[in-house]
Amino acid sequence: MSLEEHKRRERAQAIGLFRYQLICPALDEGLSTKQRGRLVREIAAGTHTDPFGNQVRISRETLDRWIRRYRAGGFEALVPAPRRLAARTDAQVLELAASLKRENPTRTVAQVARILRTATGWAPSESTLLRYFHKMELMGGAPGEAPAVFGRFEATEPNELWVGDALHGPRVGDRKTYLFAFLDDHSRLAVGYRFGFAEDAVRLAAALRPALASRGVPAGIYVDNGSAFCDAWLLRACAKLGVRLVHSAPGRPQGRGKIERWFRSVRTQFLIEVADTTSEDLAAAGIDHATALLELNRLFVAWVETEYHRRTHTETGQTPLARWEAGWDRLGHTPAMPTADELTEAFLWSEYRVVAKTATVSLHANSYQVDPALVGRKVELVFSPFDLETVEVRYHDKSYGKALPHTISRHAHPKARPETAEPEPPPTGIDYLALTATAHHEQLRRDERIGYHALYGEDGEIPGQLSIDNLQPGADVGAEGEVSA
Numbered sequence: 001m002s003l004e005e006h007k008r009r010e011r012a013q014a015i016g017l018f019r020y021q022l023i024c025p026a027l028d029e030g031l032s033t034k035q036r037g038r039l040v041r042e043i044a045a046g047t048h049t050d051p052f053g054n055q056v057r058i059s060r061e062t063l064d065r066w067i068r069r070y071r072a073g074g075f076e077a078l079v080p081a082p083r084r085l086a087a088r089t090d091a092q093v094l095e096l097a098a099s100l101k102r103e104n105p106t107r108t109v110a111q112v113a114r115i116l117r118t119a120t121g122w123a124p125s126e127s128t129l130l131r132y133f134h135k136m137e138l139m140g141g142a143p144g145e146a147p148a149v150f151g152r153f154e155a156t157e158p159n160e161l162w163v164g165d166a167l168h169g170p171r172v173g174d175r176k177t178y179l180f181a182f183l184d185d186h187s188r189l190a191v192g193y194r195f196g197f198a199e200d201a202v203r204l205a206a207a208l209r210p211a212l213a214s215r216g217v218p219a220g221i222y223v224d225n226g227s228a229f230c231d232a233w234l235l236r237a238c239a240k241l242g243v244r245l246v247h248s249a250p251g252r253p254q255g256r257g258k259i260e261r262w263f264r265s266v267r268t269q270f271l272i273e274v275a276d277t278t279s280e281d282l283a284a285a286g287i288d289h290a291t292a293l294l295e296l297n298r299l300f301v302a303w304v305e306t307e308y309h310r311r312t313h314t315e316t317g318q319t320p321l322a323r324w325e326a327g328w329d330r331l332g333h334t335p336a337m338p339t340a341d342e343l344t345e346a347f348l349w350s351e352y353r354v355v356a357k358t359a360t361v362s363l364h365a366n367s368y369q370v371d372p373a374l375v376g377r378k379v380e381l382v383f384s385p386f387d388l389e390t391v392e393v394r395y396h397d398k399s400y401g402k403a404l405p406h407t408i409s410r411h412a413h414p415k416a417r418p419e420t421a422e423p424e425p426p427p428t429g430i431d432y433l434a435l436t437a438t439a440h441h442e443q444l445r446r447d448e449r450i451g452y453h454a455l456y457g458e459d460g461e462i463p464g465q466l467s468i469d470n471l472q473p474g475a476d477v478g479a480e481g482e483v484s485a
Contacts (some may be wrong), residue, residue, distance in 0.1 A: 014051035016079035022048065022058060023066050040064065094132050095122060101138045101297065109133065154186040158327035159216055159335055162191060163259045164208075164223040167266065169195055171276040172296060173289045179266070179300075180228075181208035182221070183259045187324035188313050190262070190304050191215040195296050196291070201231040202385060202416050209347055210464070216335025220244040224256065233349050240346040241338060262308075270303045349383045350394075361403065364388060365410050368403035385413035 007454050026039050044060040069077040069360055100112050107115075109126045116123035124130075131137050149377045156160040169177035179195040180203055192211025196203030214419065221238060223229040225247050238245040247258060274296070309321040316323055328334060334459065338346070353361040359372040363381055380394040381403065388411055391403040 012046070012080050016075060018051050019066050019078040020070070023063055025069060026063070026067060027070065042153040051239050081439065090238045093120065097124070097129055097132065098138060100134050101133055105138070108364060141255070157331060158184055158186045158189070158324050159218045160220070162221045163217045163256055164221055164229065165256055165259045165263070166199055166226060166228065167263045170271060170274045172292045173277055173279045175289060177296065178203065180204050181209065183257065183262055184324065185315050186213070186256060186327060188258060188262070189314065189320040189324045190308065191302065193300065195293060195300065197293065199226070199228055199416055200415055200417070201228050203231050204231075204234065205347055206226045213337055213343060216337050217241050218243060220246055222246045222248065223257070224248050225250060236350060237346040241342065270300060280396060287297060314317065348382050349385050350380050352378055352380055363391065366405065367407040369406050370403050371400045375399060380477065385416035388414050390411060
């Protein structure tokens with residue numbers, strides 16, 4: 001029995017019970033004909049709630065008919081027969097569609113419909129085809145192909161795997177915020193997190209660097225294919241620290257279920273208490289965007305460390321913090337912490353350039369003087385995205401010192417956008433077109449070589465000039481511009 005047929009049968013049973021409840025008082029054999037008639041009239045005069053929540057009134061004739069049916073056939077006689085809809089689509093067309101789907105299981109419903117229209121001139125709607133394919137069990141994989149099964153994976157040790165992702169946050173001063181976060185797969189500890197005004201590599205680094213400095217270096221990081229997670233900087237940072245960077249396969253996000261579940265907790269327990277603010281709200285409070293963002297991060301740190309990390313996880317049976325600490329106690333050592341120099345090196349950016357014949361290189365509209373021995377060679381320029389004046393030159397992993405700034409027109413990397421937006425300059429109040437019109441009027445007033453005053457009379461028209469208002473139906477324009485009726 002299909003699900004749709006089962007639902008129809010349940011609906012019919014509910015209607016039968018409703019009918020029986022209405023006529024049940026009138027089925028008493030001890031009632032006289034007059035008493036039964038009076039009782040049926042009372043039932044018909046009332047309003048009743050049907051099985052589907054509707055307020056209905058039942059006529060006496062209908063109630064009498066139900067009583068006769070019950071006496072003749074019992075309860076089953078009160079149950080309406082499930083309505084069977086006649087098929088509106090030709091069975092041969094549906095079978096042809098099923099054959100096309102079986103022939104190539106990768107064909108979509110839209111593709112099957114297109115083939116049918118081309119071959120027969122007509123095709124059922126895509127929803128009809130989809131229902132039919134589900135009924136015929138054609139919407140799975142290829143015939144004989146087992147469905148994908150995803151086991152319950154969990155890292156066996158803390159810092160074995162971190163899972164990273166980004167979440168869209170509230171609006172602060174009319175600006176959208178984004179939360180970058182990393183979760184330890186074994187303990188569910190939120191190792192690093194930070195709200196920012198952009199979903200880019202700089203804001204990602206602001207969340208990852210404190211995590212590495214406080215929780216140690218993980219063996220691997222599992223992220224999606226977002227632009228920030230695919231940035232060359234993240235790959236370089238992981239390579240410098242010996243971290244295996246793994247991206248999830250497109251369209252298969254199953255491995256990030258833990259952080260998605262954590263994001264749901266963030267939405268329902270933290271973000272629900274955070275209201276969006278406008279620029280006017282910040283101005284009224286006397287704070288700027290950077291201060292408001294700092295306050296948002298302060299509140300979030302308090303929620304994570306006080307509430308989330310110390311609340312028992314429903315799946316592990318431990319608090320994330322207790323499970324994190326128990327994991328290291330079991331291993332008998334502490335996390336591998338990076339040194340300050342290792343962190344600094346990992347969070348530098350680098351780009352490759354070929355040294356020109358003038359012993360110079362260019363980097364984002366800036367030019368630098370380098371060692372003449374590197375002319376014609378492809379060198380690595382290592383720098384902080386926030387300071388393009390200090391650039392180190394490397395060739396084959398050997399440092400050739402700092403590049404000497406020659407022309408500096410940009411002090412920060414284009415991706416290193418500040419959290420605070422540049423304030424808009426105040427309006428000058430200069431109306432250029434009005435000034436131009438005034439200057440033109442003054443020029444006409446001073447220039448007497450052309451008799452502009454003779455061209456324009458008191459009414460602003462040239463004397464004898466043809467006026468459109470003078471053109472009446474049937475009027476004729478003469479050779480000298482005169483109008484005659």
